Amino acid sequence: MQRSLLALPSLALALTGCGQHAVEPGAQAHAELPAGGGLLVVDLADGTELDEGRAATGLPLAWATERSADEALAVVEVADLDAEVARLAGLPGLEAVEPSYTYEATGLGGLLPVGRYPDDPYWERQWNMRTIGAPAGWRVGGGRGVTVAVVDTGVSRVADLQGTEVLDGVSFVPGRRTAEDDNGHGTHVAGTIAQTTHNGLGVAGVAPQARILPLKALSGQGFGQSEWIASAIDEAVDQGADVINLSLGGPQSRVIQVAVEKAAARGVIVVAAAGNSGREGVGWPARSPGAIGVSATGPDDALAPYSSWGEGVDLSAPGGDKRKAGGGILQDTVDAGKAGHDFKELQGTSMATPHVAGAAAVLLAAGAGSPAEVRQALYGSAVDLGEPGPDRKYGQGRLDVAAAVRHLLIHQRGLLFGLAAVGGLTLASFGQMRRRLLVAGTAAVAAGGLFFLPLLPLPPSAALDLLARPILHWPGLLLPPGWAHNPLWLSALLPALATFVLGPTRSLGWAAAGLTAGVGVHLAHGAFTGSLSPTWMPGLAGQAWLGANALACALMVLAVAGVEKLRGQQERA
């Protein structure tokens, strides 16, 4: 494998690179795929002899380097890289197959990786991901830290899910001890949600950084009893899932409906398929008020001929239309009864549903504070199709992840940015204009982050995501899970430290005042809207905590302003 790497040890670099390439730590890299033919890297199972590898692949392999025999890493020149990758992908005895990439260090300290993004070779065939603007979701974290339960036929860790976090699943199907997929449906659905993206293999997913919780509630033939489904939904809630994907349906069932409503009441977003009857009449549980019901569209943005429609459709999303060449939804999955994996085009409202589940994960990771805020962003940004306004075929419209992210960034972070800027200007009614602007600017960035950065067509990177976030979101990105909502961080502690440590120094003191004002505005916003939720403090207790700390921030800024006023009077006297 040919690599030219520049080691650029900087914080930005360390933070960058949400892709899953095996790149040396501390270096941001991008891959250039050779067009057509080129060098193919074949990673054989350890211990494989070269002759065995040649026989298995039918290619004149050579070891990649003199020392590659130990790792059984071989290379070969081929005429059509994509075709060979596809042909070899499922072969037993192969650990990985991919084109040889040339890695190059990138400009601006890794903030702006250049080159093709994503580099998944079948990205061009994913009309669905382009239609919904999936890359915008990758710029705001791609669902990082969010758990999506897939209640389905199970999920198998196929090659293009290797870089995705897949939790240990649970099976509710009698006779099946694990949540391995013995059909292929659930793995395909999980792929739409969180397929490993920008890994030089296969296809992309909507929220590749989300973690998948496989819950097997459908048999290998694709059928399940109501109590299996209901138990799986309960399990998802118990395991702390944030989103539940139900690409299944059937007759009305009280136990399933209770489970769905209970999940919704616990703040879990439930997304369900409208059904494949091709007629009016949405199935259950999609019709439950607690579920987001999803109908299916084709590549032409028309309702797919098989899609059910009617009361209960809240949104539509690409589900594919195989009457058109390349019109299905392409993801990696298993072929029931066979070894290996396969990139398959499927269609159905089953395929539409995980687009919405992935979008919900993206919005939660981007800072949406509640299911209501997620629904607002999804519904308020959907592309209106069919009759003007909400209708029975497309619901609020066709899912648009890019517009939903824009909606959230502007309505939440943009609002905070503006409020903090105004607040900072007002409170800092001291000193010169330059100082006021410093206070207001710091306040705005602390409260809203550089919220407009993800709106620019830049490749995703962790540094970009961090800079675009309010400071109160930072622990979610930098610290282990559990710290994101720690009450000590969601408090006036950091502003107080900044004020007392930096306060006495004049210029940094202004910045500390700005930080205090910005954090105060965000805490106040969190108290009023529920967009911040400190752990161990449910409901009113959390709101009271946020409100009290917001007040403390305001008092600190007023105190700084007062001190400054006195100092000014003394200087004049």
Add this chain to the structure above:
Amino acid sequence: MSRRDPEARDRVVVGTLEHSDLGTGGWTLVDAQGSRWSLAGVVPAELAGRRVRAEGTERALYGFSMSGPVLELRSIRAA
């Protein structure tokens, strides 16, 4: 899948056997009224496209086919 099910009813359905291309696929029986039945059980592939007589139990099952009621097969043969 033969547990208690108050909705379960024995049925004989005659119609055309189709292989559905929804999700990962499955067998569908389209009866004279145009109703689509999802078939649970073993279906011989050589019956595809033919007129068949299916005997089984109508079950309140869930699945990814979502295109009609589910018939759990006891037997299926060319009609």
